[in-house]
Amino acid sequence: MTSPRPSLDATQLGAYFALIEASSLLKHAVEQQLREAGDLSYVQFQLLATLGDSPTGSQRMTDLADGVVYSRSGLTYQAQTLEKRDLVTRTPSSDDERSTTVTITDEGRAVLARVFPGHIAVLDDLLFAPLSRSDIETLADILARARDHMRRTPPRSAEPRRRKKTTGTTQAP
Amino acid sequence: MTSPRPSLDATQLGAYFALIEASSLLKHAVEQQLREAGDLSYVQFQLLATLGDSPTGSQRMTDLADGVVYSRSGLTYQAQTLEKRDLVTRTPSSDDERSTTVTITDEGRAVLARVFPGHIAVLDDLLFAPLSRSDIETLADILARARDHMRRTPPRSAEPRRRKKTTGTTQAP
DNA sequence: GCGATGTGCTTCGGATTCGAAGCAACTGAG
């Protein structure tokens, strides 16, 4: 098991901390802007943006949760909140009776349009300002690779639900 | 104010989304490992690591909060939690009576040592695996610049508390 | 058909967050 891994070197540590810090700082800043501009939380914005981006303007709950890296229960909560504000509608799917389809409303699109300019402004000022064109391209490339890899690699014990048979040793799978 | 900013181009959007997604995925994975290995939340780990890294093993509450990008009240909560588990101690500073100094205990260091190997393993497997040496260096460099810039640039209305007089305008000091 | 298993979503309970307000200690001008 845990092969004797030495400590990370300075560069790796630097990359890791910089990633966490940069995303935290950015997220906080964006969160504030969204709250002021449209009274949206970050997740709510992500959800609306994801829906708005979709060709049909709708998505299944589960796919939506996957897309924004959120727990399903957390998504239910946020979807209810958005529904109360009439920014999305939720209807049972015709295919699968147990599946719920979430769709963005015109009002949802309006809110999205209202907060977007400020959102972009924050990104420009905070994230992109100190970076060159090629920096941004490089960053996008590297992080996209990392993300895709993580998407493919389940986080070390993440069965969809509960593995049933077998005594399911808590030990090393 | 908001100068008429057009939309972001594809590369910028890609960089932004990749940053958010990658950090979210990584954080989730790390969180799970920390929970299993030492029953620590991500913040708690960050706090212990920050303290362990400090030459004296202690820090003021506020500096600690700044370091991990956290609210002060949130830090109070976590510090209390850690204190209950005897992983840190909190003592009033001798200099400033109102200041609290947090110090990591031997047991805190022990927990840190226990979770660290697994922590590094997750980073290696998820974040660094798909990246080359030079990728990591580049990533560290770019993100460090972005982070430093954000640290310097208050998020568009975030005075520490209430600005008193001085330059008055929120403009350039 | 009919039950066993799997999947999609929600509810429930508990933990963690943050911002605003409050308290106590420091600092500087008069």
Add this chain to the structure above:
DNA sequence: CTCAGTTGCTTCGAATCCGAAGCACATCGC
């Protein structure tokens, strides 16, 4: 010294988040 303004931390209340458990529909094998 004394008072007003600041700063360091905590408390309070409300919002958000997650995992586990539960409910309802779907699908597969018999």
